[in-house]
Amino acid sequence: MANGSEVEHGFPHLDTVREAITALHRRxxxxxxxxxxxxxxxxxVAFADDDDLHLGAQRVARALVxxxxxxxxxxxxxxxxxxxxxxxxxxxGPEYFIELNDRFRRHxxxxxxxxxxxxxxxxxxxxxxxxxxxxxxxxxxxxxTTYLGAGxxxxxxxxxxxxxxxxxxxxxxxxxxxxxxxxxxxxxxxxSVWFTSPQGYTAxxxxxxxxxxxxxxxxxxxxxxxxxxxxxxxxxYAADHPGPGPxxxxxxxxxxxxxxxxxxxxxxxxxxxxxxxxxxxxxxARCGLCRTILECDT
Numbered sequence: 001m002a003n004g005s006e007v008e009h010g011f012p013h014l015d016t017v018r019e020a021i022t023a024l025h026r027r028x029x030x031x032x033x034x035x036x037x038x039x040x041x042x043x044x045v046a047f048a049d050d051d052d053l054h055l056g057a058q059r060v061a062r063a064l065v066x067x068x069x070x071x072x073x074x075x076x077x078x079x080x081x082x083x084x085x086x087x088x089x090x091x092x093g094p095e096y097f098i099e100l101n102d103r104f105r106r107h108x109x110x111x112x113x114x115x116x117x118x119x120x121x122x123x124x125x126x127x128x129x130x131x132x133x134x135x136x137x138x139x140x141x142x143x144x145t146t147y148l149g150a151g152x153x154x155x156x157x158x159x160x161x162x163x164x165x166x167x168x169x170x171x172x173x174x175x176x177x178x179x180x181x182x183x184x185x186x187x188x189x190x191x192s193v194w195f196t197s198p199q200g201y202t203a204x205x206x207x208x209x210x211x212x213x214x215x216x217x218x219x220x221x222x223x224x225x226x227x228x229x230x231x232x233x234x235x236x237y238a239a240d241h242p243g244p245g246p247x248x249x250x251x252x253x254x255x256x257x258x259x260x261x262x263x264x265x266x267x268x269x270x271x272x273x274x275x276x277x278x279x280x281x282x283x284x285a286r287c288g289l290c291r292t293i294l295e296c297d298t
Contacts, residue, residue, distance in 0.1 A: 007160055007167045010174060011210060013139050017175055018272040020131070020143035021182065025271040025289050027129045033290070037187050039149035040067040042194050045112035053079075053105060060112045061098070064119045067150050070126070075119065079105055085168050088118040090125045109196075113157040113168050116150040117141060123148075138170040146171075146179040152191045155180065155200045173200065177207020185211065186270060186290075214269040217251055221282075221295040228297070235279060235298075238262060254279070264298055 025033055044063040047056050054077065061075035074095045081102050089097040098118050104111050120141050124130060129144075131137045145151040154169045155176040167173065180191050181204070195201045216222045218231035231252070238254035239262055252266040255276075262279040271290035277283050279298045286293050 007158070007165050008172050010172055011178065013171060013175055014178070014210075016131070016136050016139045017143050017171065017179060018267070020140040021147060021179070022272045022289070023129060023131075023140070024144055024147060025273070027127055030289070030291055033186075035069060036067075036148045039152060039183075039189060039191065039194075040064060040116075045153060047108045047111050049108060051108070053108070056108070057100070057111055057115070061115050061119065064112070064116050064150055068119055068123045068148060070119070070123055073122075075115075077115070086114040086118045088121050090121060096122055107166075110153075110157040110166075110168065113153040116145050116153050117169060120145040120148070120150065135170070142169045142171045142176070143179050145169075146176060147183050149183070151176060152180055152194055155203060156195050156197050158200050158203060159197050160199050173203030174206045174210070177204035178210050179207070180204055181208035181211035182270070184208075185215075214267075217266070217269070219252060219264055219266060219277075219296045219298045220269065221297045223297075235262070235264075268292055268294070 040063060045060050047060060057077040058075065061077055065073065065075060071094075075098055076095055077098045077100060079100050079102050082099065084101065086098060086100045098115065100111065100114055104114060124141060124144060129140070131140045142151065142154065145154065155173060157166065157168045158173045158176075159166050169176065171179070183189065184191055192201055192204055195204065216224055216227070218227045223231070230250070234250065235254065242256055252264050255263050255265065257263050257278070263276055264279050265274050265276040267273070268275050268287040268290060270292040271287060273287060273289045275285055275287055275294070277285045277296060277298060281298060283296045283298050284293065285296055
């Protein structure tokens with residue numbers, strides 16, 4: 001929880017975020033991901049200043065349990081002084097104990113954001129899905145929270161001005177926006193209408209621009225002129241030189257097939273699983289993981 005300290009911006013964790021999206025699709029399958037078509041509605045997680053603190057927290061927790069398709073386990077929420085925003089006790093259930101930072105007694109509108117992250121820890125625990133190391137595991141948690149329809153709360157809790165700042169979660173605001181945009185492209189949502197934080201809306205717009213760029217990278221047909229020109233140059237080089245091509249940071253890679261032809265692999269712009277297709281001009285590919293149909297010009 002960044003509270004009054006400098007907030008990190010940009011996309012420093014983007015590779016791990018993309019790995020998390022792939023891992024989620026693999027663990028849940030196509031139908032499992034599609035079960036989260038709707039995000040948690042703002043009305044279900046709203047918290048007025050005159051709401052009872054503990055009853056309100058329990059109500060919001062129940063709404064997030066339903067959103068994340070968890071069994072109706074009882075979430076016991078308490079408050080205490082602590083360094084982090086919140087913590088959860090991961091046990092076999094049927095009750096889960098969540099502790100929130102005492103500051104949420106005064107900042108009640110952000111209780112839903114803190115609970116969303118912690119309840120996603122419960123979901124990941126039940127799914128047996130985790131990354132190595134605390135940092136990557138927390139990035140996984142933020143990514144899954146957002147992709148499954150509860151993480152817009154975390155971005156909406158981001159506020160920053162000349163004298164103060166607040167951000168929950170491990171992703172940067174722009175990375176939260178990126179994952180939200182990835183979800184919006186899959187399910188046809190517009191999460192921007194839910195933001196009460198102007199800074200959250202701005203971060204979403206920047207993240208959405210980055211997400212849209214994923215669908216405009218060669219060999220996808222929607223790639224821009226500069227990308228297509230670079231791709232054609234790399235394709236010529238790969239055809240004449242066995243082995244890895246020149247390293248320039250491109251996401252695609254060429255390889256020689258056993259039959260002597262050339263193949264190109266690249267990440268799916270939806271789930272980031274790598275796709276391999278023959279190099280033979282116009283090709284329509286289907287991602288075997290998320291079932292996205294991709295128009296390619298190889």
